[in-house]
Amino acid sequence: MHQKIGTRFLSTLPRLTHVDAHGKCAMVNVSHKQPKHRTARAVACVLFSSDAAYDAAFSSSRGSTKGPVFSVAELAGINAVKQTGFLVPLAHTLNVTHVQFSFDLIPSERRVSITCSAECVERTGIEVEAMMGASVAAVTVFDMCKAVDKAMVITDIHVLSKTGGKTDYSAQQVSK
Numbered sequence: 658m659h660q661k662i663g664t665r666f667l668s669t670l671p672r673l674t675h676v677d678a679h680g681k682c683a684m685v686n687v688s689h690k691q692p693k694h695r696t697a698r699a700v701a702c703v704l705f706s707s708d709a710a711y712d713a714a715f716s717s718s719r720g721s722t723k724g725p726v727f728s729v730a731e732l733a734g735i736n737a738v739k740q741t742g743f744l745v746p747l748a749h750t751l752n753v754t755h756v757q758f759s760f761d762l763i764p765s766e767r768r769v770s771i772t773c774s775a776e777c778v779e780r781t782g783i784e785v786e787a788m789m790g791a792s793v794a795a796v797t798v799f800d801m802c803k804a805v806d807k808a809m810v811i812t813d814i815h816v817l818s819k820t821g822g823k824t825d826y827s828a829q830q831v832s833k
Contacts, residue, residue: 675747684747687780695821698774699787701795702813703802705767710806715762715769726801730771731758734794738775741786748785751777758794771795772817784819784826 677683705711714726735756742750755776762769773790775783795811802809818827 682747684749685781687749690780692778692780693821694776694778695781695783695819696774696776697782697784697787697819698772698817699784699791700770700772700813700815700817701788701791701811702771703769703795703798704810704812705769705802705806706808706810707806708767710802710809711764711767713805714802726798727758727760729801730760730794730797733797734758734771734773734790737793738773738786738790741789744789745785749779749781751779751781751783751786753777753783753786756790758790760794769795769798771798782819782822784816787819788814788816 674685675682705714735758737744738756739753742748753775755774757774759772759774760769761772771791771794773787773794775787775790777783777786792811792814795814799809799811816826816828819825
């Protein structure tokens with residue numbers, strides 16, 4: 658039986674890989690795939706609510722009253738990348754071979770743009786891990802800076818690129 662949605666039938670829609678034929682959650686079987694070098698880059702942004710808060714957080718060589726903001730955020734992000742398989746229920750646990758972060762301050766927008774790049778040699782991609790790393794690094798920036806700005810917003814979390822899988826992907830980062 659095919660359920661009609663608008664003018665299309667469910668049977669013609671792309672299939673979710675983590676849902677089986679009976680509508681139950683399922684981990685994707687990757688045992689038939691060969692390990693390949695895979696990379697991914699993801700971004701998350703932290704927006705500060707005022708120039709004063711932004712300046713207070715980053716005026717003294719990227720530090721705050723709680724310590725070196727970006728060093729702590731980078732460590733938290735690396736940990737998150739390595740723990741993704743335990744935090745996201747249907748994600749495979751990957752042997753991560755490299756993680757790198759960049760933190761870009763954009764004072765005119767009161768924005769910190771956090772990019773996480775991750776690599777592995779595995780049977781499945783590492784884009785969820787890269788998003789987890791960028792996200793947790795952003796939450797850590799929030800935690801480190803909340804004394805000067807409780808109204809920060811974490812936004813624009815998305816994959817910038819991935820390579821090594823069935824299809825490579827690259828998107829231009831949206832600047833706001």
